[in-house]
Amino acid sequence: xxxxxxxxxxxxxxxxxxxxxxxxxxxxxxxxxxxxxxxxxxxxxxxxxxxxxxxxxxxxxxxxxxxxxxxxxxxxxxxxxxxxxxxxxxxxxxxxxxxxxxxxxxxxxxxxxxxxxxxxxxxxxxxxxxxxxxxxxxxxxxxxxxxxxxxxxxxxxxxxxxxxxxxxxxxxxxxxxxxxxxxxxxxxxxxxxxxxxxxxxxxxxxxxxxxxxxxxxxxxxxxxxxxxxxxxxxxxxxxxxxxxxxxxxxxxxxxxxxxxxxx
Numbered sequence: 001x002x003x004x005x006x007x008x009x010x011x012x013x014x015x016x017x018x019x020x021x022x023x024x025x026x027x028x029x030x031x032x033x034x035x036x037x038x039x040x041x042x043x044x045x046x047x048x049x050x051x052x053x054x055x056x057x058x059x060x061x062x063x064x065x066x067x068x069x070x071x072x073x074x075x076x077x078x079x080x081x082x083x084x085x086x087x088x089x090x091x092x093x094x095x096x097x098x099x100x101x102x103x104x105x106x107x108x109x110x111x112x113x114x115x116x117x118x119x120x121x122x123x124x125x126x127x128x129x130x131x132x133x134x135x136x137x138x139x140x141x142x143x144x145x146x147x148x149x150x151x152x153x154x155x156x157x158x159x160x161x162x163x164x165x166x167x168x169x170x171x172x173x174x175x176x177x178x179x180x181x182x183x184x185x186x187x188x189x190x191x192x193x194x195x196x197x198x199x200x201x202x203x204x205x206x207x208x209x210x211x212x213x214x215x216x217x218x219x220x221x222x223x224x225x226x227x228x229x230x231x232x233x234x235x236x237x238x239x240x241x242x243x244x245x246x247x248x249x250x251x252x253x254x255x256x257x258x259x260x261x262x263x
Contacts, residue, residue, distance in 0.1 A: 072099030
């Protein structure tokens, strides 16, 4: 049986599905209702595809956008209540566009960006596109973008930075303008062993001050002036064995006291 789902309005290309939605609302779950629901989805599918087309060239393929929009359309068909007196198109459009926007927000950002900054990014992007049509041969300034988007300078800068956060580069990506074959990984820093030395020195300083003067001098000569034990013994007029014992005892004491402080 032919339904009203294929009838067109004369003033636009939106299908007249009022009677079909009324009948859908009256049907119980079953094959007849499922078939009518599918017919309604098919009737409005061209509109959902047009809405998806508004989001092209934003890093997602049109085919994937159409699939997301179709999902939003199905949700709109399932949730629409003709008894409220509103036209389906006024309910479906925000439902479909909202589904596409959620897709971008939840699946397309490689870095976590707050929704507020995402909105600023979209407004900045739209302002750039509008200004590029009117400004002759140059890019718009931050001040011009802020005025066009209705944002503060700080919000505009946040939006501009967020444009670069939509996609991330692989660490294997080659650095533009650098040596051929040099990747992002090559530009990463590594652990600095000198930092551990700084921490150790700061930890031992107060304990060194508590050592007897001769032991402090021996440790200074051994570890800061890199003198041999035999040379230290000669300078101090004591045996090398005595120097070795003093160094060992001093180091054990320092290690023990620092471990107690850390605990």
